[in-house]
Amino acid sequence: MEPVVHFRSAVALLGRFPALAGVDLDVGRGEVVLLQGPNGAGKTTLLRACAGLVAVVGGEARVLGEDLRLDRRTVRRRVGLLGHATALYDELTVADNVHFWARAAGASRADADGALTRLGLDGRLRDVAVHRLSAGQRRRTSIAAMLARRPELWLLDEPHAGLDAAGRDLVDGLVGEASAAGATVLVASHELERAQALAGRIVTVAGGAVVEDRVVADAS
Amino acid sequence: MLRDARLVAGKDLRLEWRSRVTIGQVAPFALLVLVLFAFAFDPDSGSLQRAAAGLFWVAVLFSSVLAVQRSMAMEAADGNRDALRLSLLDPGGIFLGKAAAVAVQLVVLEVVLLIGIAVLYGTRLTGAGLLLATCAPATAGIAAAGTLYGVLAAGLRVRETLLPLLLLPVLAPVLIGATQAFDAALQGDLGEGWPWVGLLTVFALLYIASGVAAFGPLLEES
Numbered sequence: 129m130e131p132v133v134h135f136r137s138a139v140a141l142l143g144r145f146p147a148l149a150g151v152d153l154d155v156g157r158g159e160v161v162l163l164q165g166p167n168g169a170g171k172t173t174l175l176r177a178c179a180g181l182v183a184v185v186g187g188e189a190r191v192l193g194e195d196l197r198l199d200r201r202t203v204r205r206r207v208g209l210l211g212h213a214t215a216l217y218d219e220l221t222v223a224d225n226v227h228f229w230a231r232a233a234g235a236s237r238a239d240a241d242g243a244l245t246r247l248g249l250d251g252r253l254r255d256v257a258v259h260r261l262s263a264g265q266r267r268r269t270s271i272a273a274m275l276a277r278r279p280e281l282w283l284l285d286e287p288h289a290g291l292d293a294a295g296r297d298l299v300d301g302l303v304g305e306a307s308a309a310g311a312t313v314l315v316a317s318h319e320l321e322r323a324q325a326l327a328g329r330i331v332t333v334a335g336g337a338v339v340e341d342r343v344v345a346d347a348s
Numbered sequence: 349m350l351r352d353a354r355l356v357a358g359k360d361l362r363l364e365w366r367s368r369v370t371i372g373q374v375a376p377f378a379l380l381v382l383v384l385f386a387f388a389f390d391p392d393s394g395s396l397q398r399a400a401a402g403l404f405w406v407a408v409l410f411s412s413v414l415a416v417q418r419s420m421a422m423e424a425a426d427g428n429r430d431a432l433r434l435s436l437l438d439p440g441g442i443f444l445g446k447a448a449a450v451a452v453q454l455v456v457l458e459v460v461l462l463i464g465i466a467v468l469y470g471t472r473l474t475g476a477g478l479l480l481a482t483c484a485p486a487t488a489g490i491a492a493a494g495t496l497y498g499v500l501a502a503g504l505r506v507r508e509t510l511l512p513l514l515l516l517p518v519l520a521p522v523l524i525g526a527t528q529a530f531d532a533a534l535q536g537d538l539g540e541g542w543p544w545v546g547l548l549t550v551f552a553l554l555y556i557a558s559g560v561a562a563f564g565p566l567l568e569e570s
Contacts, residue, residue: 179434180434181433204433204434207434209430211427213430214426214427215426215427215431216428217422217428218425219363220359220363229435232352232355232432232435234436273431
């Protein structure tokens, strides 16, 4: 079966700087992979390249069967990216934001309502403007907007950041459910202990390249 | 594309309704421009009445820069542009939706400014049909060109200062055509105004077509 993510000697530039300098990575369907490495190693760029937001200019890059060097738009429709930014409109309510992004992704209102419920945002918070939320509540709203898309490939950049203990457990539960349902998950995180408990593989990125790739059983 | 345009326009107008920026900040700014013109011209010489059409459209253009900057700032904040790129929304639909929302805000401004020139300059609003027919294509043209140049400037670090420099020269034909048509309406010389309405319509269609074609690549690059 073709891997969901297949990068071979992939190169991506940020300006003139090679943010990805020959990445080799294969990730299969249903896998949960932790990306670790120091700041500036290329983890975020790798996730954004998988989402089709950063152009791969050298090597091979296929995601969900699509060649990213030929067409980056098609794959964007099938991935969910949770980045550092929450991608929410401050003056809109939690429900307005999740409904808008769900509809923009071709999902239904029911999908959006389901995501709101799953993230615990279906009560009083539903009609609160986003600028009134705490950082953790904003993060939950952002996760709900991503969940409503029903992505086949989850790209999570520091997904636990800003969340309380219950929120972190909720994210872990969602990742587990997604993986069990056949979705593939790439998680970039500095919270290694928590992320390692989720992941089946740990990939270490440094200098824009994969320097180590091991299954979790070997990680300790 | 039209479904996406409706979705984006609805979102932008809901944001505007919640923030009240047009009513609370842009409209007072536009009225302030009219008041400052009134200070600069001698009200007794009749020069204000003669220049009312031009002053009206200059105030609309200045205000449109603020409205466009606000419209694009919504998408620049907090990773929203990336989220738009990841969505299924047709870039042409995003352009049409954002331009439509800006146009609705400009219509509100124009109503306020029409009342303003009537009250402050003593202008008699004659030729209502021609006035309305001028506003429609001029507003569409300003909103379309503003949205197009707004996304062009959005990727630049100096976007706040660069946008007026890029946009206002492009809108010079709209300023000339709308002023001439408005002036004809206010003077009661309707036959002189309609050809300018035709020219404004051509410019509006040109800006809209350019925006639909170019918005996607510009969104990618910004």
